[in-house]
Amino acid sequence: MTAGPLARPAGSAGSERPHAARSLDAALDAELDARLEAVDVLLEQGYPGDDGSRQPVHTVYVPGDRYDRDLPARWGEQARAALRAAGGSRHLVRALGVDPALGVAPLVDAKLAAEPIEDLRIDFEDGYGDHGDAAEDAAAHAAAHELVAALAAGSSPAFVGIRIKSFERATRRRGVRTFDVFTTALVAGLRASGTDASGVGGDLPAGYVVTLAKVSAVEQVEAMVAVCERLEAALDLPAGRLRFEIQVETPQAVLGPDGTATVARMVHAAGARAVGLHYGTYDYSASLGIAAEYQSMEHPAADHAKAVMQLAAAGTGVRVSDGSTNVLPVGDTRTVGAAWVLHGRLVRRSLERGFYQGWDLHPAQLASRYAATYAFFRRAAPAAVKRLRDYVRVVDGLGEPGGVLDEPATAKALAWFLLRALDCGALTPTEVAGDDETLTRRRLEALRDARPGVDAH
Template identity: 40%
Template sequence: MFQTHLSPEALRGALARLRSGPPERGRAGARQPVHTVYGGAHLFKADTARKLGAVALRVVEEHAPDFAAFARAIGLPGADGLPEEHAEALALSAAIEAGGGAAARASGPARLAHAVYARVLDKLRREPVEDLRIDFEDGYGVRPGHEEDAHAAAAAREVALGMAAGGLPPFLGIRIKSLGDECAERSLRTLDLFLSSLVAASGGALPPGFAVTLPKVVAPEQVSALADALDALEGALRLPAGSIRIELMVETPASILGPRGEIALPGLVEAARGRCAAAHFGAYDYTASCEITAAHQHLAHPACDFARHVMQSALAGSGVWLSDGASNVLPVAPHRARPGGAPLTPQQVEDNRRAVVGAWRLKYEHVRRALGSGYYQGWDLHPAELPVRYAATYAFFLEGVEATSARLRGFIERAAQATVVGTVFDDAATGQGLLRFFLRAISAGAMTEVEAAERTGLTPDELRGRSFHAIVARRSV
């Protein structure tokens, strides 16, 4: 017999406090898009996402007509050993697709490159854009008030058309201007016009996953002002309370550290009053604010690493998604053939190839670096970036499947104690991280739920439960 002094009432009270936990924020457990594509509001049409996918496919066909060429262009591991002749690459592709002995004899790099290329092409045809932001800020510029009014209403009507046709991306929203002194009234007027026009044109509905992105946040009061405006608009337009999410752009040192040196992000998220779904890092405004010259502004700058890590630490476990910024070199060909004009010279064709492939390689490195740092979403500004975004994401997960699935299976079998698998030591906290790898891979489209279940030995229901502890508890009975 052991003596205790906690009464049943005291114990229940303490446990109830633990179970209540912090208020739910963000979109914990939901699908996170792998990117956000920004485009000027004056250019948005109901079929914009489809057109971006078509452009992306044409660029791939021109500069990487087979899986081996694409692998070399972006720098996939082992790409140098793949066939350089188009006919040979097609023959190897056919053998891999046919399966059997020929496929088994294909090298690991060939199978990886083929899988990535096939998934990228399928994605560009089926769902080329996951998250689209109709931009009234940097991608739109400063225009006369009547012109922005007209574009806000027109973009809203196009969204309504896209909703009716089923052609919008899974996530969509607008980026308004900042709520600094000079732009605040214009920004909120655009928000009002857009939402009012959209609700009128759509019969009272918003697209699923709709968000308003607030740029250049420097104080909690700016976030609170946007939340106040959304409260009022939801009431006036008879929309469900809290249905419009806010995304914050971290573009200034004031978004990272407050005036007394405290971390500012939790206060910014709190000011959104439960609406904050994501925080997006703006590398170039941030580095400019740190007085880093333009020649040295890039995603891999140490100042950017510091800001991103503060974002991770401050918002870990909050359910607020994190997104990296954009690459500063776009895959744009410098030479274009004019209709009815002379064709491009061989040198111009080579110049175009070098420009696109060089930007692809840089984009691939940026995306892989972000993924390795725990950032699973980023910005894309040009349709030719889409193939590389998806390729880098798919390769990141597919390369790690074998090792991670072996560790997860072994860890589940020996969940009651720490275990060593190969040369890697796992402790109890690792189990959830191993499971999260596959949940992320499914969310990103790198593999299906069925493929993940086959790799891990888990059931689809166990994967959907998202809890390593629950899996172990169920299997221990």
């Protein structure tokens, strides 16, 4: 593939002239290489950048003993029923203050019918509780069986996994046991059924991930890496196949006793196995002594924790997810409407701050999640498309800069913005590419350079 415009700065001069005069001798080059070798390795291995894969806009948590193969479709129908009872998606869009001209309402209806849940986490932590070893073993095995059936039928969400109990002393063995029981049953079921869940045969689903709850210390992350290695060997899985999310729910995960940002050390201790940092709104707030009335995704303490998480993950390829609101859209019409407005505002707030994922805890929250998310992308899309088009024109020598002169890094961010919108269904390829054949090719090439593997045709 020919390198696209995002692969180089505009106006790059290319290679050095063969006879250019130098004041410093070549020995300095070798000295600098030796001096900076450790830094080069750290930057290359510790900060590889995002891998370009799709990130879901949310994670839905359901108790482990309540999951079955039909849950996503059932949640979608319940979300549509809540919309019908409240006057439909157009009523929701108006309540959220979204311009009807953006065309969000029909997109929300289509999403709830086709893909109501993007990421599902079958919860064996707080959402499940403590039912004893026998009951949790049975629930984990049954949930894995149901997931195998969903994968075979093609009805499972694109991303799916489990949340296990913390690696603190009281729950550590139970967390490891559930990880083992569920994953073993899932792999065995897929292999027995011949279901190609990953595209390579006999492997786990491509979007399979485990959430480790209430992580407080780097050593707990290192222990999770060791457990993954042992389980891969036992199940004959490829090395590095098991990946996990680190749930930030304790103050110790943000600030360690030595005054350092523990979460940054956690990310690097996990290596390539860490795929996400998830903020736990209510456990974290309660740990700081914040009264229940004031516990919120937008509390200053929450913003501080998430800013540290965002900094810790920057450049590492680890994605960051905001938390949830426990104000659910249930009850009479007025109560449901107020909860939707709150949720929509919080979703938009997270997106504006660079958090492209959050948690949803109730089917009716899907409606406000997608309405707010689609409005965010569609409101900004025309300007983003124009700026990326202008950037491509300048790089191709087809025109002068428009009203904004973007740097390559900003052009890449624009491309990422549009890719996220495409992934979640907020925009169509035609809306991103336009009708000009030359610019369509170059803009999609720019998108492909920003995310390896995207088909530009």
